Amino acid sequence: MIVLKNLTLRRGAKVVLEDVDLTIHAGEKASVVGRNGAGKSSLFALLTGQLLPDAGDASIPPGWRIAEVAQSMPETTDSATDFVLQGDQALMEAQAALAAAEAGGDGDAIAEAHQRIQDAGGFDARPRAQALLLGLGFRGDQLDRPVNSFSGGWRMRLQLARALMCPADLLLLDEPTNHLDLDALVWLESWLKRFEGTLLVISHDREFLDAVTRVTVHLEDGKLTRYGGNYSAFETLRAERLAQQQAAYERQQERIAQLQRFIDRFKAKATKARQAQSRVKALERMEKLAPVLTSSDFSFEFREPASLPNPMLSLKGVACGYPAATPGGAPAVIVHDVNRTVLAGQRIGILGANGQGKSTLVKTIARVLAPIDGQLTEGKGLAIGYFAQQEMDVLRPDENPLQHLIRLAKEVSPQAREQELRDFLGGFRFIGDMAQQSVGSMSGGEKARLVLAMLVWQRPNLLLLDEPTNHLDLTTREALSMALNEFEGTVMLVSHDRALLREVCDEFWLVAKGRVEPFDGDLDDYQRWLLEQARLQREALARGDSPASGAAQESGANRRDERRAQAQARQRLAEQAKPIKKALAAVEADVARLTEEKQALEQALAGGGLSPAELADHGRRLKAVSEALEAAETRWLELADQLEALGAS
Structure with missing residues (x-):
């Protein structure tokens, strides 16, 4: 297990951890949470030996294999599959x-090496890496492409896949979801649930943490506090x-005010001087409990x-799509034949x-790209606020x-004064010199907050948000969710943050195979x-199907068949879940009704004033209600198990 004891860690003049104790048991899956800059990544560097404690001890079992995602961008001509395979040291x-x-012709060494390869799972390693x-x-046709392409x-x-390929005892993941879309995120979540080693993960994705972790370590003001439970339990x-x-x-x-009043009243009186002096000493000795001063919550509207x-x-x-790369060439069409209408007040997840x-x-909707074909008609007075995936x-x-x-302000509000603009930026945490800091030197979260400030200033009626949470911490994500729910206009949202999608969107569009259809x-x-879909893909790979050749040979008819099969699979799952959900809702209503009746009976029995016949009747009814409940x-x-099993099938 991982044990930190009386540990202090400094980075320059900053104290990251101060006299902390922490234990993580083998096999536990824990999240490390805290505000940006609190020192979460420094804690990971300590565990990997990149940093040494300034005081105290940090111990990890010496035989443990540690895997983490390298932050450097790889430059190599090795294929994607070979690069991932190299993660298994x-x-x-x-x-x-x-x-x-083999080079030395040593038969015994050859046999021993073959046994080591078998023990390391080498004979199915390539399919595992490709999975x-x-x-x-x-995509299947990308598995053999060089990394530097x-x-x-x-x-x-690729670095994440390489880390997952390593048979680790301790897996450290620092913001693993930042570069993933929802499809890959769901797959990663499922993979980590099956991971048998110890996991420490830093993430701002609430649903991801809730699904994967069962321990939460909170880092604040140089202190580590361990909570049993996932992120939602930690919040509570x-x-x-x-x-x-x-x-x-x-x-x-x-109590302090009471003591001070006594001192102020009686310190000048000889008869009370001794008592007053004792209270002065008590006041001095009293432990000063720090007031609950959390950083001010960020909010906007x-x-x-x-x-x-x-x-x-x-x-x-x-x-x-995109215009032709060369004069006279054909444009690159990504999605075609889109026939959709966007109404006022809709909340659409894409x-x-x-x-x-x-x-x-x-x-295309944001006017950054012109439609290659068809007609895009805007309503009179349409004002678009666009949050680009790349800020x-x-x-x-x-x-x-x-x-x-x-x-x-020159475009939207010519009469705005500079002080008004400074005050407005202050509401988005750009205070003092930060309002004069160049954007190029800012963190990803600061850039995202600036884009949000610019959106609010423009007073849009249609918000187009493309992965707005990539660099936002949990507090800012909560503020964005609240602001979007109070927004009176229309929202179109692309995000891998499922908590945000659930809280904001009430309908979904699916972009797949070149089409845009309601989901x-x-x-x-x-x-x-x-x-x-991931299960079918793994099975195809296990059968030895070549994803690359399949992708190259897929015809239009095959794509239509696949879309039809996907639609049928979705419909089948929805139909199977519908009666379970309906029954679950009915049982929830029964539980609520029976609980209320049970409480009323218990209160009546406890209150007294009932006749013997009424006592007997209430007792019999309480027993029946308790059994029914x-x-x-x-x-x-x-029913909940059935629904969960259906979701995991």
């Missing part, structure tokens, strides 16, 4: 031993602890739109695997936040469908 060493033994890549969103985000997925427990701390502080303040056109916009036969065209669709698409690195707002189901239905609760658990 034991297998690499066994293969190197085999090569050396990791497919699960993280790579991929973009930065995809190379980080911490809120209770803060409330207790606040109550203790308030009680102490009352979108201003009321000037108008709400209805419909907001209409797409008829629209093709989205789902689909990475590369299917979600961002292309959003950019620098809408920001200028050499300008500061104030300059961005001044430019916006008939909720987010749970979509996750079940994704897991089913127990049966209903048992039935609820059975």
